[in-house]
Amino acid sequence: MRVTVRQVGPSLADVTTATIRDLRAVNKAAGKQLGRVGTDAINAGAPTMFGRRLRGKATVETWPDRLEIEYHAAKGQAGAWQIQETGARPHDIKPRRRKALQFAGRFAAVVDHPGVGGRRQWTAAGERLVDVIGDAARRLYDAGLGAR
Amino acid sequence: MPNRSLSYKVEFDTRSAVRDLQRLTREGKRAGEDIADGFDETETAGTNALRALTRQLDTLEQTAAGTAKAAEAIGRQLGEGYDPSRIRGFVADLDRIGVTFDEIEAKAEEFAAVLKRADDVDLSGVRGELDQVGEGLEHTRASGDQSRSVLANLAGNAAQDLGELGGVVGSLGVGVGQLAEYAVDGNIALSNLAKVAGPMLALTGALALVNQASARNAEESAAAAEATNAFKDAIDELGPSAQAAAQGLTELLDTAVDPSTPTLFENLGDALGIAAEGIGELVTLADGGDGKVTDLAVALGGMGFTLEEVAAKMAAGGQTWTDFVDQIATDPRVEGASDSMRTSLENLFTAYTEAATIATNRGTFFATSLDGIRQAMVSNEEAAGNLADLWSKLLGDLADNGVIDTSAGAWNRLRDVLGLTDDELAELAQQKIDEQLQADAAAADELNAAMADAGAALDEFNASANTAEGRATAFAEGLDAINRSSDIGLAQRIIASSDALDDFAEGLAGLGDIVRENGAIDFIPDTWDEVRNMPDELRPVVEAFAGMRESIQTELGHAFETGGLAGFQTALADIRTAVTNELAAAGIEGGQALDDALRALGLDDETINILIRTTGDAQARAALDGLRGIIDNLVSAGKIDAQVAVDIATLTLTDPQAALAEAQAALEATGLDVVLPAELELDDAERAARGFTSQRRVATIDAEPGSSVARTDDAVDDVAADRTATIDTAFVQQLVQGLILGAYLDYIARPRTVSIGVEVTGLAAANQLIDHAARDRSTTIDVDANTYGLQRAIATAISNAIRLGRVAS
Numbered sequence: 001m002r003v004t005v006r007q008v009g010p011s012l013a014d015v016t017t018a019t020i021r022d023l024r025a026v027n028k029a030a031g032k033q034l035g036r037v038g039t040d041a042i043n044a045g046a047p048t049m050f051g052r053r054l055r056g057k058a059t060v061e062t063w064p065d066r067l068e069i070e071y072h073a074a075k076g077q078a079g080a081w082q083i084q085e086t087g088a089r090p091h092d093i094k095p096r097r098r099k100a101l102q103f104a105g106r107f108a109a110v111v112d113h114p115g116v117g118g119r120r121q122w123t124a125a126g127e128r129l130v131d132v133i134g135d136a137a138r139r140l141y142d143a144g145l146g147a148r
Numbered sequence: 149m150p151n152r153s154l155s156y157k158v159e160f161d162t163r164s165a166v167r168d169l170q171r172l173t174r175e176g177k178r179a180g181e182d183i184a185d186g187f188d189e190t191e192t193a194g195t196n197a198l199r200a201l202t203r204q205l206d207t208l209e210q211t212a213a214g215t216a217k218a219a220e221a222i223g224r225q226l227g228e229g230y231d232p233s234r235i236r237g238f239v240a241d242l243d244r245i246g247v248t249f250d251e252i253e254a255k256a257e258e259f260a261a262v263l264k265r266a267d268d269v270d271l272s273g274v275r276g277e278l279d280q281v282g283e284g285l286e287h288t289r290a291s292g293d294q295s296r297s298v299l300a301n302l303a304g305n306a307a308q309d310l311g312e313l314g315g316v317v318g319s320l321g322v323g324v325g326q327l328a329e330y331a332v333d334g335n336i337a338l339s340n341l342a343k344v345a346g347p348m349l350a351l352t353g354a355l356a357l358v359n360q361a362s363a364r365n366a367e368e369s370a371a372a373a374e375a376t377n378a379f380k381d382a383i384d385e386l387g388p389s390a391q392a393a394a395q396g397l398t399e400l401l402d403t404a405v406d407p408s409t410p411t412l413f414e415n416l417g418d419a420l421g422i423a424a425e426g427i428g429e430l431v432t433l434a435d436g437g438d439g440k441v442t443d444l445a446v447a448l449g450g451m452g453f454t455l456e457e458v459a460a461k462m463a464a465g466g467q468t469w470t471d472f473v474d475q476i477a478t479d480p481r482v483e484g485a486s487d488s489m490r491t492s493l494e495n496l497f498t499a500y501t502e503a504a505t506i507a508t509n510r511g512t513f514f515a516t517s518l519d520g521i522r523q524a525m526v527s528n529e530e531a532a533g534n535l536a537d538l539w540s541k542l543l544g545d546l547a548d549n550g551v552i553d554t555s556a557g558a559w560n561r562l563r564d565v566l567g568l569t570d571d572e573l574a575e576l577a578q579q580k581i582d583e584q585l586q587a588d589a590a591a592a593d594e595l596n597a598a599m600a601d602a603g604a605a606l607d608e609f610n611a612s613a614n615t616a617e618g619r620a621t622a623f624a625e626g627l628d629a630i631n632r633s634s635d636i637g638l639a640q641r642i643i644a645s646s647d648a649l650d651d652f653a654e655g656l657a658g659l660g661d662i663v664r665e666n667g668a669i670d671f672i673p674d675t676w677d678e679v680r681n682m683p684d685e686l687r688p689v690v691e692a693f694a695g696m697r698e699s700i701q702t703e704l705g706h707a708f709e710t711g712g713l714a715g716f717q718t719a720l721a722d723i724r725t726a727v728t729n730e731l732a733a734a735g736i737e738g739g740q741a742l743d744d745a746l747r748a749l750g751l752d753d754e755t756i757n758i759l760i761r762t763t764g765d766a767q768a769r770a771a772l773d774g775l776r777g778i779i780d781n782l783v784s785a786g787k788i789d790a791q792v793a794v795d796i797a798t799l800t801l802t803d804p805q806a807a808l809a810e811a812q813a814a815l816e817a818t819g820l821d822v823v824l825p826a827e828l829e830l831d832d833a834e835r836a837a838r839g840f841t842s843q844r845r846v847a848t849i850d851a852e853p854g855s856s857v858a859r860t861d862d863a864v865d866d867v868a869a870d871r872t873a874t875i876d877t878a879f880v881q882q883l884v885q886g887l888i889l890g891a892y893l894d895y896i897a898r899p900r901t902v903s904i905g906v907e908v909t910g911l912a913a914a915n916q917l918i919d920h921a922a923r924d925r926s927t928t929i930d931v932d933a934n935t936y937g938l939q940r941a942i943a944t945a946i947s948n949a950i951r952l953g954r955v956a957s
Contacts, residue, residue: 020166023162023166024162024166027160027162030160034158034160038156038158065161065162065163065166066159066160066161066162066163067159067160067161067162068157068158068159068160069157069158069159070155070156070157070158071155071156071157071158072154072155072156073154073155078154081154082154085154122154126156129156129158133158137160
């Protein structure tokens, strides 16, 4: 009797090579989506200041073998987030572009701001981010690599 | 520019995953080569492979033919248009859970109906609780890739080569490691590996997920361990009735377990999941058990449940039996049923719940046990060598715990799970043992080669160590030591550096007269004062003696260089005779004057002994220098303890000869054919020594009872007890050199029991010593009447032996 054994389907090397290729592709695709998921988490429940809802923003950098996402305050809102996070000490408010300050129909050359306590809003946003980012990444990588 | 103080950075680094995958690729290739090599290496491996492959191919042929026939029969019932692959999958499922192809063919109509109904049931929720990885595995398993058995068999006997795979992917987590093993075992198709392993690899690269994944794995591991422990506890507490109740579902579980993937069926939920894919099969199968599923179906049917509804409840309730029970129990139709029906149903539920728990735990235990065996086979050669023991233990455990009944055919099923017959198992165990023995033999060969190298080096060393040049150098060093410490040497140096020596020559002429007139004069200055106050007329005497001494030393050195100790002794005897005669002619005969004269000439006993000792030390140091490399190599080879080498090195500083003896003992203990590396004796003595050591190590000191020398008594007792020895006379002559006897006492007295018989005639002091030393034996000591210093030499030798700890002191 003569027995011939032949391989059926791809080899282990083929599989790992394909997986590496897919892994690199996933890095690119997942970056944008993870940035969006993260900013959504930061924005959900973000405080409002002076009638504007504070928002987060993501900067995504991708390489073939890694992915880096930095979440930070949206443009022009860093100060507001800072105050929401750590508060502000008592300080004077002086006019910068006009001759006097106007508030509720009254004018003043200077206003004594009593200060405000921080409410750790950026920290809370970070916690929301951490809550979602893991599962989101898993989902995205799974999908990108063909998990069923 | 973002505010860096308010930012979160998330990195997903897949570099390590890529590296590990690349390593996995390499190791996989290497493992594949190893497997191929393994088959080529031995006929046994090749035969095994062929036999296993033949068996698997036979099975495949039968399965393929059976599947085709059964599928065709069902297909005829279902008519054209029904997905053939679905039918074949259904047949494969039936085959896996134990339904024979003949049965399928015979009941093709019923099975066709079951398949059609099962396909009509919405099973989308059955796997809802499974995570994606598990789903991937499930899919992979369900794919039933027929090639896997062949691949598994290929990998089987050389599976230990795949250990590296586990190591490579170890950093990726246990899950991937298992996947790799499954893949090579053929339990999942390689084409699906990426879909399962890929996400896990990526997850390990995502920093944010590592902790979560680790926690989840830890929880799962803890749950598995807990389940195993619970099972063991439960088994202990199980009574016969509970076991009987479990029998039906155990049968189901046993037949449902995929032999090649036991660990994938770790709970009854999986088994029920399969059943839910075709509730009809479950009923059919359970009817072959104790009929309780039929009872349940009848009971539920009586309450208005359809079979499809039951399946849907199972799907909605998740994987566990209790969830299913909850689903049914809360249904309004059950609540509205009569008390007797509800009671009947509850009883059924109770029985099934109990049975399900037992079966689940059994499944876990079963899988755990098989895993242990599998891992032992794969990764632990030693354990594999004892595979038969493990097998017996597993069977014993399983039988003791009621998991298998060796009298009811379950044993055969279990054996089939491992895919080994008794003969194959024994053969595998023997193969492992043979491999181990071969490895041991190879290691022994290697060691023997190292030892042979060391022996050759030793021979080479011996050939070079006993040269005239070596002896001359050693003798010169010995003389240097003598002269540095001798009185005459001191006097010489003082005289040479003295300002008041100008007129010494004047007194030289009167030397003979002075000697004749002052035979008893102490003409050897012992101190600086004596030299300072030495009569001028004596200075020429000192110089004359110094010159003669130098001539004597030159002569002795030459004799030693050319003739070794024997030549040295002959020359020494001749010189002493000549000097004694000369001094007698000058009027110095016996007494202190003669002793002084001999001392001045370096011919007194003490000086000669010191010379011998220091020469021996020098030669021992040279020998040790030569041996150092050999000893170091043997330490590296593990044949000499490192501490012994350190002790030898330390002892070299204070007592080179003892260190040499230590080194010889250490070398001897390695089993090398050791000869004394620094033999100072003549060839005949060497032959005697070799002949002696090659004898069976039995020797006797035959001595008449005599007086005591307590210091050596116990030592000789120890050395000579119950032994006999014969030493060639020529060798006895060399006993004047303490090193030889010391070394031999040391050498022969250590691990083996050898002693010395010395025949002595004359030389009363030596006779007395040895008489006493061996007083409980009969000793005849025969020694050349002219042999000098025997007593001291033997004492020194025995003292050496005592110091070296070779004999009790």
